[in-house]
Amino acid sequence: MNIDADYISDNIKAILQRIEAAAHRTGRRAEDVKVIAVTKTVDENRILKAIENGLFDLGENRVQELCDKYEKMDKRCSWHLIGHLQTNKVKYVVDRVKMIHSLDRMELAQEIQKRAEKAGLIVETLVQVNIAREESKFGMERDSVTEFLKKVSKFTGLKVKGLMTIAPFSQNPEEIRWVFTELRKLHIDITRENIDNIDMDYLSMGMSNDFEAAIEEGSNMVRIGTAIFGKR
DSSP, X not given: OOOXXXXXXHHHHHHHHHHHHHHHHTTOOXXXXXXXXXXXXXXXXXHHHHHHTTOXXXXXXXXXXXXXXXXXXXXXXXXXXXXXXXXXXXHHHTTTEEXXXXXXXXXXXXXXXXXXXXXXXXXXXXXXXXXXXOTTSOOBOGGGHHHHHHHHTTOSSEEEEEEEOOOOOOSSGGGTHHHHHHHHHHHHXXXXXXXXXXXXXXXXXXXXXXXXXXXXXXXXXXXXXXXXXXXX
């Protein structure tokens, strides 16, 4: 896909301006919102253009694609596994990712713990919560999260850093704003629990079509692909 050299730069500039405005509306700073550039199916040249524009946190949905790009791209980059993770693929990513965003079951937590311990690592994770209860989406039920966190807090090779959700796609972000509101409430409740070895540093919600609403509802990590790189 041929894209004008300035296309990605202009997109990033516009996104950062929108993030700044959304953060300002809630009394926060744009610098407090981390952008994960989602590079699914994006070629190396376009990724490099994003890096040149200061986006060093890159997100991949698939393990194989992450591993392939990890070997080729600028080592200053931090890779995030944002898609569903099968337990038999954990061994390929524990030493390559900065964070796994899709922790959603005990079986996966145990496998991350096992592989991280073997490699002498502590793997940062986010717990994925299926707030909208979509059958097509992965993630834990909201009511299961706190007890799950109390159990994984005892794991030494895994460190929970916050929560993540994916809202249903909607042309009108106001229709799905409630999803972000509910995850923020859960985030607050868990923070108040003050569970040992569990941090609530990140509230990861918001994608290309809804990130402004997510930021207004408290998100400090957004995952943006199409709005940066164009349609796949």
